[in-house]
Amino acid sequence: MLTALRCVIVRDLLLAMRRRADVLTALLFFVIVVSLFPLSLGPEPNLLRTIAPGVIWVAALLSSMLSLSRMFSEDHADGTLEQMLLSSSPLGVIVVGKVVAHWLVAGLPLVLISPILALQFDLHQSLLWVLSLSLLVGTPVLSLIGAIGAALTLGLRGGGILLSLLVLPLYVPVLIIGAGTIDVASAGLSAQGHFMILSAFLVVAAVFAPLAVAAALRISAE
Amino acid sequence: MLEADNLECVRGDRTLFSNLSFALNSGELLRVAGTNGSGKTSLLRILCGLLSPEHGEVRWRGGKIHSLREEYWREIVYLGHSNAVKDELTAAENLVVACTLAGLKVGRDQAMAALHCFGLADCAELPAKVLSQGQRRRVSLARLILSEELPLWILDEPFTSLDAAAVDYMQTLIAEHVARGAAIVLTTHQEAQIASVAMITIDLNSRMI
Numbered sequence: 001m002l003t004a005l006r007c008v009i010v011r012d013l014l015l016a017m018r019r020r021a022d023v024l025t026a027l028l029f030f031v032i033v034v035s036l037f038p039l040s041l042g043p044e045p046n047l048l049r050t051i052a053p054g055v056i057w058v059a060a061l062l063s064s065m066l067s068l069s070r071m072f073s074e075d076h077a078d079g080t081l082e083q084m085l086l087s088s089s090p091l092g093v094i095v096v097g098k099v100v101a102h103w104l105v106a107g108l109p110l111v112l113i114s115p116i117l118a119l120q121f122d123l124h125q126s127l128l129w130v131l132s133l134s135l136l137v138g139t140p141v142l143s144l145i146g147a148i149g150a151a152l153t154l155g156l157r158g159g160g161i162l163l164s165l166l167v168l169p170l171y172v173p174v175l176i177i178g179a180g181t182i183d184v185a186s187a188g189l190s191a192q193g194h195f196m197i198l199s200a201f202l203v204v205a206a207v208f209a210p211l212a213v214a215a216a217l218r219i220s221a222e
Numbered sequence: 223m224l225e226a227d228n229l230e231c232v233r234g235d236r237t238l239f240s241n242l243s244f245a246l247n248s249g250e251l252l253r254v255a256g257t258n259g260s261g262k263t264s265l266l267r268i269l270c271g272l273l274s275p276e277h278g279e280v281r282w283r284g285g286k287i288h289s290l291r292e293e294y295w296r297e298i299v300y301l302g303h304s305n306a307v308k309d310e311l312t313a314a315e316n317l318v319v320a321c322t323l324a325g326l327k328v329g330r331d332q333a334m335a336a337l338h339c340f341g342l343a344d345c346a347e348l349p350a351k352v353l354s355q356g357q358r359r360r361v362s363l364a365r366l367i368l369s370e371e372l373p374l375w376i377l378d379e380p381f382t383s384l385d386a387a388a389v390d391y392m393q394t395l396i397a398e399h400v401a402r403g404a405a406i407v408l409t410t411h412q413e414a415q416i417a418s419v420a421m422i423t424i425d426l427n428s429r430m431i
Binding site for chain 1: 306307324
């Protein structure tokens, strides 16, 4: 079982490495969207500081959506997905592998680059790590929820837009709590409560999302 | 070993086949015949559990495949229409990944040996996107060499886009596997290609068994 998990993660990372353009597109999208706000709103430090958490979180949301539709569609097109459905390991395990790989490729880079982007918003240094930490806990939830949407819209025409309509509303709680973490911390309060809720989201999503994705994939494959 | 009981398959509004029953024992080869669109691929997908039949059930050693799930899938190889070969991975990587997912422990050396048997020794390290259609088919068929101990092969058009030498080699593989006491279900339009093996034929058009 663990062999299959490792095999899927390594395979997807290898594929991402050989298709670096896709990964860089999502990352550059994140960088550009975040940078547009300071450019358009002008150098007003108080305003920028206020909007920073929201802007960075929304951009992270949109950027991680970009690669979602490819999560299963290519495997579906070339027949690899069928082989995954017929694997001797439970499908849930394979799904976990795919989600982990998606997060490593589409989520982790955002977490790492966010403190640098936050400098444009004059965010206080002590808040930078709160921002990164909130993204570190939040982006895996985005990948997990997104995987459900990607599996449900598999093989549909115009699935990309449907996927956004399906997944974005489900992202809202994560967005509110995630961006709220930095707001609370900037007001000088403890962000522990927000982190707890965010971690609870992660735990619940990590347990239930793979099962939902597996069920959705079986239906899509018929 | 494999029993199909009263299967009915409906795609869209069309009933492709109904009341289809057969049993396949070890050491037997079942050929599914029929015109295009007669439901050959659907039948194969039902047999491996990718598709649920409208009615009826498929049993493996007496147990329903829908309750056996991974236990059943551990014992079969299904090679479908699409080759399940990733463009960006090399032929050898593709083969190792496919075998690992299927639950077989396959090292690099075994994968290379299997590719060598299919005449792909020179392209084992090339990304699959530069391979021809026939070569990709061989990469996916090479999995069979590493699945000799699995008791059921389900092959959808295994001979398509293969050259004469590869067709010969596939025939030997199939004959050897049946002689070993395993069961094979396959679809093919060329009856002569597997003439050397005793086989049962199901024609989905005339429903002759």
